[in-house]
Amino acid sequence: MARIIVVTSGKGGVGKTTTSAAIAMGLAKKGHKTAVIDFDVGLRNLDLIMGCERRVVYDFVNVINGEATLNQALIRDKNCNLLYILPASQTRDKDALSQEGVGKILDELKKDFKYIVCDSPAGIEKGAHLAMYFADDAFIVTNPEVSSVRDSDRMLGILSSKSRRAEQNEEPIREYLLLSRYAPDRVKLGEMLSVDDVQEILSLHLLGVIPESKSVLNASNSGMPVILDEKSDAGQAYADIVARYLGEERPHRFIDEKKGLFGMFFGGK
Amino acid sequence: MSIDAQKDTILEFKSSTFSVPVLVLVSNDMIAIEQQLKEKIHLAPEFFKNSPLVLDVQELNKNELDINVTKLIGTIRALGLLPIGIRKGSTEQNLQALKLGVPVHTSHHVTVVAPEQKQQPPQPAPAPVISESAVPAPTTMITHPVRSGQRIYAVGDLVILAQVSAGAEIMAEGNIHVYGSLRGRALAGVQGNTEARIFCSDLQAELISIAGNYKISEDLNGTVLHQPVQIYLQNHTLVIKDI
Ligand SMILES: Nc1ncnc2c1ncn2[C@@H]1O[C@H](COP(=O)(O)OP(=O)(O)O)[C@@H](O)[C@H]1O
Ligand SMILES: [Mg+2]
Numbered sequence: 001m002a003r004i005i006v007v008t009s010g011k012g013g014v015g016k017t018t019t020s021a022a023i024a025m026g027l028a029k030k031g032h033k034t035a036v037i038d039f040d041v042g043l044r045n046l047d048l049i050m051g052c053e054r055r056v057v058y059d060f061v062n063v064i065n066g067e068a069t070l071n072q073a074l075i076r077d078k079n080c081n082l083l084y085i086l087p088a089s090q091t092r093d094k095d096a097l098s099q100e101g102v103g104k105i106l107d108e109l110k111k112d113f114k115y116i117v118c119d120s121p122a123g124i125e126k127g128a129h130l131a132m133y134f135a136d137d138a139f140i141v142t143n144p145e146v147s148s149v150r151d152s153d154r155m156l157g158i159l160s161s162k163s164r165r166a167e168q169n170e171e172p173i174r175e176y177l178l179l180s181r182y183a184p185d186r187v188k189l190g191e192m193l194s195v196d197d198v199q200e201i202l203s204l205h206l207l208g209v210i211p212e213s214k215s216v217l218n219a220s221n222s223g224m225p226v227i228l229d230e231k232s233d234a235g236q237a238y239a240d241i242v243a244r245y246l247g248e249e250r251p252h253r254f255i256d257e258k259k260g261l262f263g264m265f266f267g268g269k
Numbered sequence: 270m271s272i273d274a275q276k277d278t279i280l281e282f283k284s285s286t287f288s289v290p291v292l293v294l295v296s297n298d299m300i301a302i303e304q305q306l307k308e309k310i311h312l313a314p315e316f317f318k319n320s321p322l323v324l325d326v327q328e329l330n331k332n333e334l335d336i337n338v339t340k341l342i343g344t345i346r347a348l349g350l351l352p353i354g355i356r357k358g359s360t361e362q363n364l365q366a367l368k369l370g371v372p373v374h375t376s377h378h379v380t381v382v383a384p385e386q387k388q389q390p391p392q393p394a395p396a397p398v399i400s401e402s403a404v405p406a407p408t409t410m411i412t413h414p415v416r417s418g419q420r421i422y423a424v425g426d427l428v429i430l431a432q433v434s435a436g437a438e439i440m441a442e443g444n445i446h447v448y449g450s451l452r453g454r455a456l457a458g459v460q461g462n463t464e465a466r467i468f469c470s471d472l473q474a475e476l477i478s479i480a481g482n483y484k485i486s487e488d489l490n491g492t493v494l495h496q497p498v499q500i501y502l503q504n505h506t507l508v509i510k511d512i
Contacts, residue, residue: 150417150435150436153416153434153435153436154416154417154418154436156416157415157416157417157418157419157434158418160413160416161419172413200450201434201435201452203414203431203432203449
C-alpha cells in the first residue's frame, strides 16, 4: 500500500522543504518509488532544492485543471530514477488547489508510487490544510524555540481533528517529530530548547534530530538534496531518519555538543 | 458474487438507547429563549453545532403558558440545533411538531420494535429512543493529547488521559480530571456548579476556573506549580491543594 507523508510545521522557514527533498531522496535511494509534491503554490522552491527548476514545464495546478496529464508534469530526478517531483505553480495563487483535485491526483499517484511526500506551505490555511488532509503519516518539523513548538502543537491538533482520517474515524495519522536546526552549544547556553524540553511539550515520537549545518545551504545552492552529501552531519541525520521511518533501529545522534579533537583526547565523557 | 435483492436482507431495525440533551423550558418568552440559547451556544459553539435536542414543555403546560411550537422549532433550527423530539406537549403542540418532522415522545419508555419483513423503510425513519433517565450527564473521556487551538466541552465530567497543551481549552459542566500535564485553560462547572472540581497530575495551567471564579498562571505560586493538585471553591475563592 502506498503511504502519503506530509511534511508540515505551521511555522515557515523551519526546514520543511529541505526535509521533504531529503527524505524523498532517501526513500527512493532505498529502492522505493517515491513522488514529492510541492504544495507551496505561488512560491515554488522544492524544484530549486531538487535542482530541476529548468525542467519544469507543467505543474501541479495544470494537472488539477486538466491542462496536462500527471505523467507530463512529473519530473524524474536526475540522481535517482525512482524519484519524481511534481512542482508547484509559480504563477497561480493558493485558490487554484481544490480538495477534490488534490484527492484525485493522490489517488492516481498511489497506484504507481510507494511513498508520496507532500511538502506543506507554512501556516494553517488552505494550502497547509490540503497538504495534510489525505496524509497517512505526518513529519512535524520543529525548531528548538517556543514559537515553533507552539505552532507544531497547533498543527498536531489540526491533524487529529481536520484530516480525512479524523473525519472518517479511521486510524489516526501517525505523527513523528523531526527536530531541525538543532545547535547543542546554543542549547547549553540556554538560547534554545533542548530535545527533552521539546519532547515534554509535544509528547511525540522523535524520529530524529537534524543539526544546524552549513551543508544544508551548500546542498541547496548546488541543487542536490542534502542527504546525498553523505559526509555531512545533516545528510547523515536525514539518512538516520529515513532508516528509522522504515523500521530500522538507530541510536539518536547530533544531540550532544561536538567534542572536537581536543575534547576527544581529553574530554572523557 | 451477486446480491439477490429478493433473498438477502440488506437492512435491519435495531432498538437502541441514546443520551440526548433535553431543553426544558420554563418561560414562553420567545425573545428571552432565543437570547439565552445564543449565550449557551456561544460558550461552546463546537458542542452545540448540529446537536440533536429534545424539547420538554411540561413546565409550560403545567403553568398554562402556551407556546407556539412551530415558531420555537424554527428559532432552534435557525441557531444550528436539530430538534429531534418533543415531550409532554399538548395535542396541538404535538401536531405542530409532527408537521415539522419532529417526532413526539410519550412519557413512558418508547421502544421501537423492528417490524417484521417490511418491504419499504418507513418515512421518516424511526425516531431514536430517548432514555428518560438521561439526567446524570455522561462522562466524556479523551485519550489523546488536547493540542493548542483545540476546545473540548463536556456536559458532565471530563476525563483526559493525556496532556492539555498551552493554547488549548477544556470545559465541563461537571468535574475535570487531567492525567497528564495541564498547560492550557481548564474551566469546570461552567454552568454555575460551584461543587465542581479540577484534578490534575501536573499543574502548569494558563487559567483555571470553577463556576466563573478563576486564576491565571501568574496567580499560581511555586508550591503548586508542576504538582499533582485538586482545585475547588471555598467561599467563592479557588483553593489549590496538593494530592
Ligand atoms: N539543518 C539546517 N541547518 C542550516 N540551515 C537550514 C537547515 N534546515 C533548513 N535550513 C535553512 O533554513 C531556510 C528555510 O528552510 P526551508 O527548508 O525552505 O524551510 P520551510 O520549507 O519550512 O520554509 C533555508 O534557507 C534553509 O537552507
Ligand atoms: Mg518550504
